[in-house]
Amino acid sequence: MTLILGIETSCDDTSVAVVDDAGHVLACKTASQVEVHEGYGGIYPEFASRAHVAAIIPTLEATLKAAGVGPDDLAAIGVTRGPGLIGSLLVGLHTASGLGAGWGLPVYGVNHLRGHLRSALLEGGRVDYPAIVLLASGGHTLIAHMKDAASMELVGTTRDDSVGEAYDKVARMLGLGFPGGPAVDRAAKIGTATTRFPRPMLGKGFEFSFSGLKSAVRRHMEQHPEAHVPDVAAAFVAACMDVLLGKCKAAIERYLPASLIVVGGVSASPQLRAGMAALCADKGVHLALPPLAWSTDNGAMIAMATFDYLGSAPSLEVDPNLRIDVL
Numbered sequence: 524m525t526l527i528l529g530i531e532t533s534c535d536d537t538s539v540a541v542v543d544d545a546g547h548v549l550a551c552k553t554a555s556q557v558e559v560h561e562g563y564g565g566i567y568p569e570f571a572s573r574a575h576v577a578a579i580i581p582t583l584e585a586t587l588k589a590a591g592v593g594p595d596d597l598a599a600i601g602v603t604r605g606p607g608l609i610g611s612l613l614v615g616l617h618t619a620s621g622l623g624a625g626w627g628l629p630v631y632g633v634n635h636l637r638g639h640l641r642s643a644l645l646e647g648g649r650v651d652y653p654a655i656v657l658l659a660s661g662g663h664t665l666i667a668h669m670k671d672a673a674s675m676e677l678v679g680t681t682r683d684d685s686v687g688e689a690y691d692k693v694a695r696m697l698g699l700g701f702p703g704g705p706a707v708d709r710a711a712k713i714g715t716a717t718t719r720f721p722r723p724m725l726g727k728g729f730e731f732s733f734s735g736l737k738s739a740v741r742r743h744m745e746q747h748p749e750a751h752v753p754d755v756a757a758a759f760v761a762a763c764m765d766v767l768l769g770k771c772k773a774a775i776e777r778y779l780p781a782s783l784i785v786v787g788g789v790s791a792s793p794q795l796r797a798g799m800a801a802l803c804a805d806k807g808v809h810l811a812l813p814p815l816a817w818s819t820d821n822g823a824m825i826a827m828a829t830f831d832y833l834g835s836a837p838s839l840e841v842d843p844n845l846r847i848d849v850l
């Protein structure tokens with residue numbers, strides 16, 4: 524059994540995990556920064572870096588203890604090298620390279636987006652190829668095509684905001700707090716979509732745009748300050764779902780994949796999970812979703828992705844703008 528230590532510090536969570544080559548998570552500990560940032564309604568990069576510095580060693584120690592393993596049991600260390608906030612990334616990279624030097628282990632700089640991709644293989648997850656990937660997170664919204672496990676062709680990305688960013692900004696407008704995704708979901712569940720917001724770029728290729736939808740919600744709230752917040756949240760979620768599902772349906776029809784992989788923080792949305800399950804059942808396509816706990820940023824997905832890097836020349840170069848089609 525090969526064990527890998529994964530370290531994730533690209534944004535606002537300090538997360539460390541030990542994962543085996545079957546995708547079983549022996550332990551994953553995450554120090555959340557919600558309390559650091561919630562007063563600002565968004566993430567403050569400098570505060571994020573400092574919080575990572577304070578949390579990373581205690582989080583590492585707690586993870587090794589919970590996994591019941593020591594450095595001698597590990598085959599390698601994987602650490603996020605991008606995309607993300609540069610200061611936050613550097614805390615993880617420097618810690619990992621220090622540990623690698625001290626413990627005599629190879630350290631691989633891992634693409635965070637490849638981490639999300641491989642989250643679908645954790646805890647018994649399976650992907651059949653060819654596959655279509657929808658990655659919907661706070662930083663990204665993209666569709667990619669994988670002919671096989673090693674190939675990656677970017678098919679479409681967002682022209683402006685990501686869908687997760689739209690959730691977070693709409694949460695702020697509606698006074699639902701931070702982090703926005705789960706709060707908007709909860710409100711939407713008890714609301715009724717009485718307003719119809721635009722479905723940006725639906726039916727027009729594989730590119731996304733969420734900035735106009737966000738502005739439509741803002742205008743609606745300015746014109747109807749008395750609006751029932753859960754109803755507005757429901758109308759916003761309905762528009763997001765139509766766009767994400769519509770683009771995935773078009774990608775399935777165009778590429779005829781064996782699997783649809785849906786990953787990234789927004790894949791924690793129960794509405795998205797249910798919609799994708801119905802779409803895949805209808806199309807006879809296998810739906811590969813990460814277990815709910817591994818949808819949002821975590822060290823386990825970085826450890827899992829590290830298996831793709833074993834044997835390659837390790838790169839610890841930080842890259843805040845790394846693309847999904849680069850390993």
Ligand code: KG4
Binds near residue numbers: 660662687789820
């Ligand atoms: O993948 P992730 O943890 O971080 C990035 O790589 O960006 O994604 C975070 C995003 C946030 O925008 C958050 O609002 C969204 O995922 N999110 C959700 C849910 N949980 C997190 N969006 C919709 N429904 C959720 N339950």
Ligand code: ZN
Binds near residue numbers: 639660787820
């Ligand atoms: Zn992420």
